[in-house]
Amino acid sequence: MKNRKTPMKEQSPESRRRNFEEVALGYTLEEAVAEAQRCLQCPTHPCVSGCPVGIDIPGFIRKLREGKLEESYRILKSYNNLPAVCGRVCPQEVQCESRCVVGKMKDSEPVAIGRLERFVADWAAENLEEEVKPLAGSKKEKVAVVGSGPAGLTAAADLAKMGYHVDVFEAFHKPGGVLVYGIPEFRLPKGIVEREVNYIRKLGVNFYLNTVVGKTVKVKELLSEYDAVFIGTGAGTPKFMGIPGTNLNGVYSANEFLTRVNLMKAYLFPEYDTPIRVGKKVAVIGAGNTAMDAARSALRLGAEKVYIVYRRTEREMPARREEYHHALEEGIEFLWLTLPIRYIGDANGNVEAVECVRMELKEADGSGRPRPVPIEGSNFILEVDMVIEAIGQGPNRVLLSEFPGLKLNEHGYIKADEDTGATSVKGVFAGGDIVTGAATVIKAMGAGKKAAQFIHSYLTGEWNPWQK
Amino acid sequence: MNEIVKKTKIAEDVFDFWVHSPSVSKEAGPGQFVVIRLHEKGERIPLTVADTRPEKGLFRMVVKVVGKTTHELSLKKEGDTILDVVGPLGNPSEIKNYGNVLLVGGGVGIATLYPIAKALKNVGNNITTVLGARTKDYLIMVDEFKKISDVLLVTDDGSAGMKGVVTDAMDKLFRERKFDICWAVGPTIMMKFCTLKAREFGVPIWVSLNPIMVDGTGMCGACRVTVSGQIKFACVDGPEFRGEEVDWDELLKRLAQYREQEKISYERFLRAAGESE
């Protein structure tokens, strides 16, 4: 048995750094079967406990290697409404694959569960005529889902499958949440999200787009018209450094930059109307997944030089390894132990440089990571004509400010029971980033799934945590 | 949904639309706005809800043609629809009985001022309005304002009312009478000078900011402005702020950040429109 994952073809770094097409090209059937053979089908299958939605991983892999692709797909889909998405963007290395027995053996890589999941989902999209029955509406109870990110989509699909009437309200003109406005086309083609959303539509779920709950539809109305409400509004409020010059032209939040590029297709300007700056030298502040996406998008727009500026080191960087390596291959330069302290602008208010200071790591802080401390006198100037701050997000605010009685935690996120999603308001559940803060697609889906189950228990009268 | 049921040209380059959208017309208050997108390749732009007729599910927007998207919108006919309309967004104005209120409107900002004026009138304020424009041809909604307030017109060339700028009229009124509060809505540069004028006379002032927006729901930070030294998002914290607290020069610079692309976009559009005629 081979001890390495079957490699997946990718666009070469030279070609992909200037286009928005998908970087990773997927397995062929032969490659997928070869990879599936690496799975030991272990009876204890620890991989499953690493998946937030508990997919029967050995099960779908077994069907795949037996060539029963449709059955394999059915297994996946019974746990996960968005397998083509998760196969691409899950941080498998810290989830399912981190527990895989094969990966625990000396010099051996785990089974490429994510790649196999992607393969099966893509195969199904091309080869299966999905006969989806509209299941929603056989029960009389109505459920409102606020937000159509992975949490909301999952809750909606599961509730529809149970027969509830489900209405999804989404502020944007497209459903998908971060999947459409944040994660770039080259990592997650938007056609895939559309496909998955269409499937959920076919289940009978209604989507009300351009509808901001709290504004377009008042919370009171929602509470009186629906028997239960699921809130999955995400953590989309960008944070800013707030250092001098933060509001100079050319300083973006990653959210603005990525929304313009992904949702509004500014990379196709002027064919599409939404404008974007094309920086020659770009500094991206932060080193999470959002920073990688922003940096690699800036490069694809035509930047000559893209820096990632991070106050800690490679070791503390929160981004996925895979994306970090992709970024390195594409020529993005990493400035570790560097903190921007001021943006410098020209007479018209355009950013033209960042003043930075070098850092050193001292003993651990509250988060358990070494604490970066500025080195006095180490200031230097980095010339750039565009900056993208990717230093984290806070809870989306529109709904929260219009929802009396909904209890929040000390960070401003919704207080919801971890196991059930129940909030302080009767019949109202919440899940995903709006509860946990920025996390992952599959965790948001897991929360949506759980909430759907407990909404069902609540609506059938089996369970009522609000009863005094 | 989003059908244009009525369209009127009310001044040079200014169009008055009534659009069908029951939810916007039902929920919108004075000072709030919508974000629209015309078609799949379109950008999202904010426009103020200038009036509503909830019983008919209609809301009004008054649009000045300044670039590609507003031009494209101005070519829409009655019966056409707008692909996306989302709203009402932003916070409603702080309407209460202040006593004597001075309202100052410039250009298409006059339309934004109109629902504010009506609401202030309804709660018993005594309202005086200064409406300004370059020339008589650009003045809008004068008769509508006359129904609810004392109106003073100002034009750059004196073709209607006083010759001068709106701050000249403010100066005159502030010297004559006491005002408890004022509102200024119009081009950013006008609001800046109105603020300076109000400050000179110690009258508190509200302004409605119009920074560049994308989502309009607090998720991008494009619309950020500095107010009292803090970063605020105009779409969710505003759009109205106290003028005295706004960093005007920063806002003016931010408004110009896409000038180059806007020019490319508009010229490309005009060329294509020219070819098809």
Ligand SMILES: Cc1cc2nc3c(=O)[nH]c(=O)nc-3n(C[C@H](O)[C@H](O)[C@H](O)COP(=O)(O)OP(=O)(O)OC[C@H]3O[C@@H](n4cnc5c(N)ncnc54)[C@H](O)[C@@H]3O)c2cc1C
């Ligand atoms: C750039 C970027 C890259 C990422 N990359 C990865 C990755 O590779 N892998 C991974 O697992 N995770 C990744 N994440 C994190 C992941 O995308 C999120 O954890 C996940 O999307 C959260 O899902 P959600 O459903 O809670 O919320 P979101 O996806 O944020 O969706 C919330 C939706 O609610 C809508 N909404 C908000 N308020 C209202 C309202 N009042 N009324 C109606 N609608 C409303 C919003 O418009 C939005 O569409 C990334 C995040 C970002 C920003």
Ligand SMILES: Cc1cc2nc3c(=O)[nH]c(=O)nc-3n(C[C@H](O)[C@H](O)[C@H](O)COP(=O)(O)OP(=O)(O)OC[C@H]3O[C@@H](n4cnc5c(N)ncnc54)[C@H](O)[C@@H]3O)c2cc1C
């Ligand atoms: C809260 C708010 C309410 C508004 N209400 C009205 C209104 O009732 N009537 C009206 O005519 N105009 C209104 N505007 C301004 C209107 O949004 C812009 O004139 C319009 O976006 C210009 O688009 P364009 O493509 O035609 O012109 P462009 O050539 O693209 O832009 C011309 C100028 O308009 C501004 N602008 C461009 N894009 C945006 C954007 N996405 N958001 C905001 N400003 C932008 C910039 O300063 C730019 O230089 C409002 C703006 C805001 C923020």
Ligand code: SF4
């Ligand atoms: S959904 Fe994500 S965590 Fe679960 S098996 Fe698939 S790739 Fe692994």
Ligand code: SF4
């Ligand atoms: S732990 Fe690894 S080898 Fe075992 S069943 Fe799961 S994927 Fe297969």
Ligand code: FES
């Ligand atoms: S327009 Fe995006 S935050 Fe205000």
Ligand SMILES: [Mg+2]
């Ligand atoms: Mg424009």
